[in-house]
Amino acid sequence: MAHRKITLSCSLCHAPFQRFPSVRFKGNIVFCSWDCRAKAATDLQIIMLRFYEKIQFCPHGLECVTCCWLWLGKKDAQGYGKFSLMRVERPGKRQDIRAHRFMWFLRYGAYPEPEGCHNCPGGDNPSCVNTAHLFEGTQRENLLDMHRKGRSAFGDRNGSRTHPEKRQRGSSHYASILDDETIITIHRLAQEGCKQTEIAKQLGLKKKHVWKIIHRKIWAHVR
Numbered sequence: 001m002a003h004r005k006i007t008l009s010c011s012l013c014h015a016p017f018q019r020f021p022s023v024r025f026k027g028n029i030v031f032c033s034w035d036c037r038a039k040a041a042t043d044l045q046i047i048m049l050r051f052y053e054k055i056q057f058c059p060h061g062l063e064c065v066t067c068c069w070l071w072l073g074k075k076d077a078q079g080y081g082k083f084s085l086m087r088v089e090r091p092g093k094r095q096d097i098r099a100h101r102f103m104w105f106l107r108y109g110a111y112p113e114p115e116g117c118h119n120c121p122g123g124d125n126p127s128c129v130n131t132a133h134l135f136e137g138t139q140r141e142n143l144l145d146m147h148r149k150g151r152s153a154f155g156d157r158n159g160s161r162t163h164p165e166k167r168q169r170g171s172s173h174y175a176s177i178l179d180d181e182t183i184i185t186i187h188r189l190a191q192e193g194c195k196q197t198e199i200a201k202q203l204g205l206k207k208k209h210v211w212k213i214i215h216r217k218i219w220a221h222v223r
Contacts, residue, residue, distance in 0.1 A: 005021075006018065010033075010036055011028075011036075011040065012036040012037075012039060012043060012046060017032035029050060048106065051102065054072050054073035054099070056072055065130075065132035065133075068128040070125075073099065075126075075127060081098060081099025082096045082097070083097055083099045084096055100126075100128065100129045100134055103130075107131045112134065112135075117135050121133070180222050182203065183219045186199055186203070187213070187214065196211055
């Protein structure tokens with residue numbers, strides 16, 4: 001049995017058009033042609049519709065200053081929302097901008113300079129786009145705020161410790177000219193009382209490299 005087409009209304013020109021029900025669209029925004037789709041990429045009203053479709057608003061209205069408005073679209077590694085926009089200087093090319101910064105633009109007509117920082121009542125929430133929970137700050141202020149909230153990756157939270165397999169170390173590094181056995185030999189000779197100059201001459205290295213190895217400034221992972 002053949003499926004009947006359904007009638008839809010173009011989100012840009014509002015002209016009626018027909019499609020089969022099996023054709024899937026992203027959200028409630030539909031276009032009757034590729035021309036309307038291309039024009040909609042720079043139409044602010046359509047951009048706002050696309051943007052608001054990806055936000056989970058609270059039931060208290062747009063003037064709520066208490067609740068977080070969660071971004072439901074794609075996010076980056078830090079949990080910040082990502083929204084795709086057409087680049088003005090390069091037509092046909094898209095760029096991703098953080099969702100909370102674009103929400104600031106829609107509310108105040110300009111992007112937060114240089115960055116928008118979160119200050120959510122229930123704790124820092126990177127996916128929140130409620131402008132009442134955002135403030136403008138410099139990069140230094142943003143880093144200090146992130147450190148104060150315990151979101152900076154230092155110590156055991158650093159990427160080199162959480163994912164050591166992703167970081168090239170020692171002999172596995174493409175620029176390495178030494179190996180683990182040579183490093184162990186340097187430490188053994190130093191413990192036996194050999195001078196750093198003698199070790200460097202014996203192994204064909206520079207004295208400053210031997211000093212860094214002995215004091216574990218480099219190759220510290222070799223025990």
